[in-house]
Amino acid sequence: MKKNRRFTSSLNLIAVAILFVLVKLVLSLLGGNRSLENLLTQVCYNIVMVTSLNLVTGVLGELTLGHAGFMSVGAYTSAILTSLVMPGQAWAFPLALLGGGVVAALFGYIIGVPALRLKGDYLAIITLGFGEIIRVLINTVFAPWTGGGKKMFGISLYTTFDNAYWIMAITVALLFMLAWSRQGRAILAIRENEVAADASGVPVTQYKIRTFAISAFFAGIAGGLYAHSIGVLDPTKFDFNTSIDYLVMVVFGGMGSYTGSVVAATGLTVVQFLMASLVEFRQLAYALLLIVMMIFKPSGMLGVKEFSLNRLLAHIPGWDAFADRMEALLVRRKAGSIAPDVPKYRYDAKSIPVLSLEHLGIRFGGLHAAEDVNIHLNDKEIVGLIGPNGAGKTTVFNLLTGVYTPTEGDVKLMGHSLKGKHTYKITYEGVSRTFQNIRLFKSMTVIENIKVAFQSRMYYSMLDGMLRNTYYDREERGCDKRARALLRIFEMEDLAEVSANSLPYGQQRKLEICRAMASNPKVLLLDEPAAGMNPIETQELMETIRNIRDLFGVTILLIEHDMKLVMGICERIYVLNYGRVIAEGTPEQIKNNPEVVAAYLGAPDETMKEGAQHA
Numbered sequence: 001m002k003k004n005r006r007f008t009s010s011l012n013l014i015a016v017a018i019l020f021v022l023v024k025l026v027l028s029l030l031g032g033n034r035s036l037e038n039l040l041t042q043v044c045y046n047i048v049m050v051t052s053l054n055l056v057t058g059v060l061g062e063l064t065l066g067h068a069g070f071m072s073v074g075a076y077t078s079a080i081l082t083s084l085v086m087p088g089q090a091w092a093f094p095l096a097l098l099g100g101g102v103v104a105a106l107f108g109y110i111i112g113v114p115a116l117r118l119k120g121d122y123l124a125i126i127t128l129g130f131g132e133i134i135r136v137l138i139n140t141v142f143a144p145w146t147g148g149g150k151k152m153f154g155i156s157l158y159t160t161f162d163n164a165y166w167i168m169a170i171t172v173a174l175l176f177m178l179a180w181s182r183q184g185r186a187i188l189a190i191r192e193n194e195v196a197a198d199a200s201g202v203p204v205t206q207y208k209i210r211t212f213a214i215s216a217f218f219a220g221i222a223g224g225l226y227a228h229s230i231g232v233l234d235p236t237k238f239d240f241n242t243s244i245d246y247l248v249m250v251v252f253g254g255m256g257s258y259t260g261s262v263v264a265a266t267g268l269t270v271v272q273f274l275m276a277s278l279v280e281f282r283q284l285a286y287a288l289l290l291i292v293m294m295i296f297k298p299s300g301m302l303g304v305k306e307f308s309l310n311r312l313l314a315h316i317p318g319w320d321a322f323a324d325r326m327e328a329l330l331v332r333r334k335a336g337s338i339a340p341d342v343p344k345y346r347y348d349a350k351s352i353p354v355l356s357l358e359h360l361g362i363r364f365g366g367l368h369a370a371e372d373v374n375i376h377l378n379d380k381e382i383v384g385l386i387g388p389n390g391a392g393k394t395t396v397f398n399l400l401t402g403v404y405t406p407t408e409g410d411v412k413l414m415g416h417s418l419k420g421k422h423t424y425k426i427t428y429e430g431v432s433r434t435f436q437n438i439r440l441f442k443s444m445t446v447i448e449n450i451k452v453a454f455q456s457r458m459y460y461s462m463l464d465g466m467l468r469n470t471y472y473d474r475e476e477r478g479c480d481k482r483a484r485a486l487l488r489i490f491e492m493e494d495l496a497e498v499s500a501n502s503l504p505y506g507q508q509r510k511l512e513i514c515r516a517m518a519s520n521p522k523v524l525l526l527d528e529p530a531a532g533m534n535p536i537e538t539q540e541l542m543e544t545i546r547n548i549r550d551l552f553g554v555t556i557l558l559i560e561h562d563m564k565l566v567m568g569i570c571e572r573i574y575v576l577n578y579g580r581v582i583a584e585g586t587p588e589q590i591k592n593n594p595e596v597v598a599a600y601l602g603a604p605d606e607t608m609k610e611g612a613q614h615a
Contacts, residue, residue: 007327008310009468015309016169023165037161038229043269044164045225048171050249050265051258052218055175057247058255058304059184060211061191062116063124065243066131067219072238073107074100074220075227076138079155080145082228093158097167097224104220105213107134112212116205131243138235152233159229167225171218174466175258176306178214181465181472182451182458182479187211189441189452191256196439199401201427201456201519210462248286252293254300259307264300304443337478338471340457345430345522347414349379354555355431355523360399360409361579369395370579373409375557377523382549382556384566386590387576388600393559394436396576397525401433402426413523428456432521434512436528436559442501446492446511449500450483453518483518489551490514490544506537510544517552524548526558530565538562542569567591575600 027037053067078100086092111130115123139149146152178184186207189197198204227233249268253260268286275281293300313319347354353376360373370392377383385393398404400411402423411418418426432453441449458479464472487493490510495503500511509529516524526545530538542565549556560566566573567587575583575590577599583590590596 007323008308011309011313012173020165020169023161027161039270039273041159041161041164041225041229042273043266044161044168045159045222045229046246046249046269047168047262047265048218048222048225049246050253050261051172051175052215052222053246054250054253054255054258054261055178055187055218056212056215057250058257058261059179059191060187060208062208062212063120063127064212065124065128065240065247066111066134067127067215067246068238068240068242069131069134070104070108070216070219071223071226071242072134072138072233072235073104073216074223075233075238076100076142076146076152076223077103077220078224079152079227079233082156082158083154084145088156090158093156093163093228096228097221100224100227101217101220104223105217108213108216108219109209111216112209116208116212128240128243131240135235135238138238146233146235149235153231155227155231155233157228157231159225159227164225164229167221171221172258172262175218177468178462178466179258181462182455182460182476183207183210183462183465185444185448185452186455188444192441192443193439195403196435196441197452198423199427199433199435199439200453200515201424202452203422203424214462245286248290251300252290254302254304256304257300257302257306259305260300260302263302336474337481338474339478339482340454340475342457342520343430343522345414352415353377354379354381354414355400355557356412357396357400358410358412360396360406360411362395362399362404363407368579370399371408373576373579373581375574375581375584377555377557380549380553380555381572382545382558382570384570384573385557385559385576386561386563386566386573386600391576391600392579393576394527395579397433397527397559400426400525401431424456427519427521430520430522431525432516432519432523433525434509434516434527434529436531438508438512440500440508440512440515442499444500445497446500446503447480447483447487447496449511449515450486450518451479453515454479454482456519486514486518489547505532506534506540509533509537509541513544513548517548517554520552521554523555523557526556526560528559528561530560530562538565541565545569 023040027033030036049067049071053064056062056064078096081096081099082092086096111127115126115130118126138146186197186202189200189202190204190207194204249264250261252268253262253264271285275285310323355377357373357375361371362369373396375385375396385396387393395404399406400418402418402421402425406419413429413431416429418429418431421429441452444452458475460472460475484493484496487496490513492507492510492514495507500508503511513526513529529545530541533541545556545558546569548554558566558570570587572585573587573590574581575593575596582599583593583596585593
């Protein structure tokens with residue numbers, strides 16, 4: 001968890017207040033320069049727009065080209081509410097802004113449900129289309145209230161620099177706090193690797209839709225500020241080009257950095273203002289700026305980095321000690337922590353297996369990738385699944401974890417069917433896995449990787465995370481303690497704050513297994529855990545697997561080509577060939593099975609004999 005959290009939040013609030021006072025002082029000294037105040041107001045609502053777009057494009061990693069459509073929904077909704085529903089009432093302004101945000105979020109949800117099932121260019125195109133649909137609806141269906149293709153006049157000028165500044169500050173603060181919650185970690189995990197996020201218990205589609213709706217909500221707020229700042233709405237101002245302008249600001253500042261979004265929105269808005277009379281040259285300057293940025297710093301000004309006032313002040317001697325003392329004063333009585341749930345698996349291990357694959361199969365067109373697969377795993381057993389390349393081993397894992405839906409047969413965990421369930425639900429039920437190719441969240445730290453996997457065992461809401469209330473605080477402290485305890489078991493606690501991407505290969509493998517265990521599974525699936533390891537690392541892995549079984553009481557099914565490891569650690573082995581199980585038995589029985597030797601092992605060699613001695 002972040003150190004000195006309450007003190008840091010208080011420090012940031014003071015800094016924001018001081019900046020506001022300084023700006024107001026400058027405006028006062030300039031005699032209330034109206035033009036400058038309008039520019040600063042525009043900067044504020046542009047920051048709201050750019051940070052909201054960055055939530056989807058930078059943090060979630062989904063490219064959208066129709067964000068101006070949500071701004072138009074918020075603008076017209078708030079304008080209609082203040083002009084037609086509650087005319088002449090100053091108190092209606094905050095309600096109108098909120099209403100504009102809610103209606104924009106509703107549009108975001110409706111659009112997000114079908115759109116976010118697509119990826120990459122397809123998503124960009126469909127969001128572009130939806131953005132244009134919104135503009136057409138404003139011009140046609142809602143024409144009696146919006147003025148249709150004409151401009152909407154007579155909108156009250158309620159937006160001032162003061163209220164725009166504080167709405168902007170609240171928006172940025174909420175998005176920052178969201179980033180440091182369990183929901184923020186889940187969103188980042190989706191950006192890093194959707195498959196691994198799903199396998200860690202993150203409901204990917206749900207999070208995408210929620211994030212899209214939140215982004216649309218703040219875009220609607222920005223639209224309301226815009227409408228009540230200029231007093232006139234022109235539907236042509238919310239076209240594709242406007243969406244691209246805001247996307248350029250996100251890219252310029254750094255996709256994933258809210259600080260970068262603030263700086264880019266401020267700088268490019270000022271550039272637009274200074275070149276207002278030179279429209280053609282302004283577009284050229286924009287293009288040149290973007291080209292230069294992409295050539296010399298393609299990640300944007302700040303990449304994914306964020307400014308931290310506390311980190312800046314930490315260079316002052318004695319600052320950390322002072323900050324600790326202030327934190328102690330602010331938190332006089334700390335409530336106890338709430339650890340992530342540890343499920344209690346209750347079933348009769350003597351009468352039913354922990355996991356059973358019953359006549360399992362899947363057909364891709366006319367190809368049977370797996371057929372009539374029958375595998376049974378008992379409590380606290382280590383079982384191997386071997387076979388030649390292309391035999392269907394990983395396909396079986398994908399069927400087990402909901403990546404593929406079986407076309408025949410069933411998968412039962414402790415007697416309950418898993419067939420047809422989503423991957424994240426199967427993880428919650430008690431099946432966790434690693435991957436043949438390591439899938440870590442590489443821009444995140446070691447401990448953040450572990451915390452992502454607690455997703456399904458924590459319960460505070462997204463609103464709790466954004467408001468940083470007591471419930472959030474208690475669960476996050478419990479999550480941090482549990483994550484460090486788990487890392488301690490895997491002898492990785494000293495690497496907790498290290499970037500996962502900087503770990504050596506063997507440690508990355510170990511971290512992936514550690515992350516899989518964070519969801520407290522009853523069955524652990526290991527897909528070629530020793531791939532790429534040297535003999536020393538492989539020996540350490542064997543000890544790690546045994547320790548996991550003994551400490552956590554899990555059942556382990558592993559795919560592996562290293563026969564020394566398989567024969568040395570597995571109590572039973574299943575052999576797969578052409579999608580069918582051709583043999584099952586102890587390591588000794590498998591080693592001497594003529595069909596297995598012919599299909600996979602070949603003539604027994606010294607390595608196999610040595611491995612069998614460890615069995």
